[in-house]
Amino acid sequence: xxxxxxxxxxxxxxxxxxxxxxxxxxxxxxxxxxxxxxxxxxxxxxxxxxxxxxxxxxxxxxxxxxxxxxxxxxxxxxxxxxxxxxxxxxxxxxxxxxxxxxxx
Numbered sequence: 001x002x003x004x005x006x007x008x009x010x011x012x013x014x015x016x017x018x019x020x021x022x023x024x025x026x027x028x029x030x031x032x033x034x035x036x037x038x039x040x041x042x043x044x045x046x047x048x049x050x051x052x053x054x055x056x057x058x059x060x061x062x063x064x065x066x067x068x069x070x071x072x073x074x075x076x077x078x079x080x081x082x083x084x085x086x087x088x089x090x091x092x093x094x095x096x097x098x099x100x101x102x103x104x
Contacts (some may be wrong), residue, residue: 004086005079007032007051011064015096020061027064029053046087051075074082 008030014022032051038044052074056067079086 003035005034005051005075007053007075009053009068010096011061022086023060024058025061025064026055026057027059027067028055034082034086036082037087040077049082 010028010030011020012026012028013020014024016022016024031051033048034051036049037048040048055072056064059067
């Protein structure tokens with residue numbers, strides 16, 4: 001079974017110092033989706049729902065960590081909202097197991 005969800009986040013170093021110890025770090029989202037079943041009649045192998053994430057800048061590494069922690073419950077909710085339509089790659093037993101795992 002393919003991964004049902006992926007998201008890439010990058011932390012950029014402080015532009016002045018070039019390191020991660022300052023308070024001007026930038027956090028950016030590179031990509032992120034939840035893979036779902038394609039719409040009926042579609043030629044696509046799978047559909048997708050974007051995992052929304054707002055970029056953030058001018059903060060310390062610890063502040064960005066807090067921001068990410070607050071984002072994860074939103075991501076879980078998005079997965080739960082789409083759990084009945086997750087892409088299963090033809091393996092419905094795996095999808096049933098994943099649905100149970102998403103229930104909190």
